[in-house]
Amino acid sequence: MEKEYLIKKWLDNSLTPKELEAFKALEDYEALTKLSNYSKGFKATEFNEDEALKMVLHKIETKKQSNTNWLQPILKIAAILVLCFGAYYYTTTLDTTFTTDFSEKIDIDLPDNSKVNLNALSSITFNKSDWKNNRNISLKGEAFFDVEKGSSFNVNTITGTVTVLGTEFNVKQRNNFFEVTCYEGLVQVTYKNNKTKIKPGESFLVLNDLVINNKTDYSKPQWLSNTSAFKSLPLKEVIAEFERQYNVKVEAKNINTDLLFTGRFTHDNLDLALKSITQPLQLTYKKSNQTIILKRE
Numbered sequence: 066m067e068k069e070y071l072i073k074k075w076l077d078n079s080l081t082p083k084e085l086e087a088f089k090a091l092e093d094y095e096a097l098t099k100l101s102n103y104s105k106g107f108k109a110t111e112f113n114e115d116e117a118l119k120m121v122l123h124k125i126e127t128k129k130q131s132n133t134n135w136l137q138p139i140l141k142i143a144a145i146l147v148l149c150f151g152a153y154y155y156t157t158t159l160d161t162t163f164t165t166d167f168s169e170k171i172d173i174d175l176p177d178n179s180k181v182n183l184n185a186l187s188s189i190t191f192n193k194s195d196w197k198n199n200r201n202i203s204l205k206g207e208a209f210f211d212v213e214k215g216s217s218f219n220v221n222t223i224t225g226t227v228t229v230l231g232t233e234f235n236v237k238q239r240n241n242f243f244e245v246t247c248y249e250g251l252v253q254v255t256y257k258n259n260k261t262k263i264k265p266g267e268s269f270l271v272l273n274d275l276v277i278n279n280k281t282d283y284s285k286p287q288w289l290s291n292t293s294a295f296k297s298l299p300l301k302e303v304i305a306e307f308e309r310q311y312n313v314k315v316e317a318k319n320i321n322t323d324l325l326f327t328g329r330f331t332h333d334n335l336d337l338a339l340k341s342i343t344q345p346l347q348l349t350y351k352k353s354n355q356t357i358i359l360k361r362e
Contacts, residue, residue: 164187185310200219208236222236298326
């Protein structure tokens with residue numbers, strides 16, 4: 066196999082077992098792997114690894130054909146450094162990010178076959194190529210995780226970290242709202258250096274820095290079925306979720322948005338959703354373009 070082909074596949078972490086054996090047989094194998102580790106302390110900016118690789122390998126081959134051999138060791142070291150900078154550049158820029166817009170939900174497959182459902186106006190980021198060594202997911206917004214049995218990883222948010230092992234759970238991080246609900250298995254939540262284990266049917270809620278332990282009556286998050294459900298939560302949280310699902314602006318006129326709300330609304334019928342929110346609270350609403358105005362009756 067060609068050296069350049071093997072090196073490029075090594076950089077991309079995609080060598081087959083047979084190719085790995087051929088790569089290990091290269092005369093520069095030991096130097097490449099050692100300098101790859103050393104180079105992780107450097108920071109590469111704009112770097113065209115393909116161009117640099119071709120240029121340096123071409124110089125090495127040209128020198129091999131000449132009688133001037135004293136430059137060969139230097140050129141080999143230069144080639145290895147180019148490859149190592151390339152390896153660093155690849156491993157630090159291969160993060161995969163998924164984002165959703167207003168009213169949008171998407172399904173994502175993780176490298177270990179775990180499943181993620183991402184709710185509206187949310188994003189997750191993880192390193193797909195280095196998943197075996199870097200099993201961390203950054204989450205902004207809300208997502209439901211169906212974890213492959215025997216698989217473990219961390220879900221990091223600005224408020225807390227969720228550590229999982231073969232389970233189903235939901236994480237919601239919105240401003241001053243952080244909630245983890247376990248539906249199957251066991252999850253561990255780390256919040257302000259305190260660890261709490263959540264069992265199926267339980268939820269861990271942080272609302273305005275206040276920790277609340279709740280129960281859930283559902284076997285899955287309701288938003289997976291295009292419905293948002295709330296249990297004794299402030300009206301402002303309900304309004305915020307309504308805005309995300311319908312891409313509208315809601316104005317509450319002379320209404321206490323800290324009033325607690327228990328109920329649900331659908332994601333596919335705006336008027337029915339508004340009635341589900343306003344009628345229990347004896348409110349009225351008026352639509353004006355992309356703005357909904359809530360008022361007392």
